[in-house]
Amino acid sequence: MSQMTDEGKNKIEVAEANQGKINGYFGETVKISLGTGATKRSTTGENIYFAEELASGEIRLSLLNMAGQPTSITEIVERDVFFQRCQPKPDFVSPNKSARFEQRIKEKADRHASQGNLHLRRKEYNSAEFEFQCTLKLDEDHVRANYGLAKLHLEKGEDDQAREILEKITHIDALFEEENKHVFNEFGIDLRRMKMFDQALDSYRKALEISDQDPVLLFNMARALIDKKAWSEAVTMLERALTLKNDFPEAQLLLSKLSQKLETKVD
Secondary structure (H helix, E strand, O other), X not given: OOOOOHHHHHHHHHHHHHHOOOEEEEEEEEEEEEXXXXXXXXXXXXXXXXXXXXXXXXXXXXXXXXXXXXXXXXXXXXXXXXXXXXXXXXXXXXXXXXXXXXXXXXXXXXXXXXXXXXXXXXXXXXXXHHHHHHHHHHOOOOHHHHHXXXXXXXXXXXXHHHHHHHHHHOOOHHHHOHXXXXXXXXXHXXXXXXXXXXXXXXXXXXXXXXXXXXXXXXXXHHHHHHHOOOHHXXXXXXXXXXXXXXXXXXXXXXXXXXHHXXXXXXX
């Protein structure tokens, strides 16, 4: 076991004198790695824990997310290890769950995501990754941050990592909300590009349950059905799209080509 420093001993003495058993918020400085290979670099951050002393004398650490809410990540450490790693956070205030607080967190997450997308457009991948990760610490289901991270991996040729995130996004309900509509259409295209046809179709079906009067959505689903060689279903989707929007040349052209293809197969 590592030797406890005088500073660590003093912390224990102060904690015991003032509080008895440990029960409060503590911070730990940690190193964060960004990027891979030649572009890899490190920075520092801080993890915040709620620390609670157990009957055994050990300390249970519960990691908080960036919104100050407890996560499922916990660990139990010896007292001397605890004081070597952690500093008390006497000024830390556990946030309440008021609508105003939630709105501030959302705005902060959105700012990080916007900054990440700005770096992504500039091909500044390390900075983009850092901003997206900051967003996800505030909101792990943030659609634009998850999608931005997926596109980052796609641009770097890291298809496996991109595919894993794209799969995750298909299970985020917020993807299908009106505010993410423009993200959803681009997302569906990327799923098809990655040949994740089943996931694309599942996502389109979920979106249609919410908004079945969107001709662009119907058109994109038709394209995914064509990828799956589900010709008849694709025709149905294109016809529905054209019923909703007569002036839709892309849908008209695709329906014409598909009809010719089906006629050729019949002949």
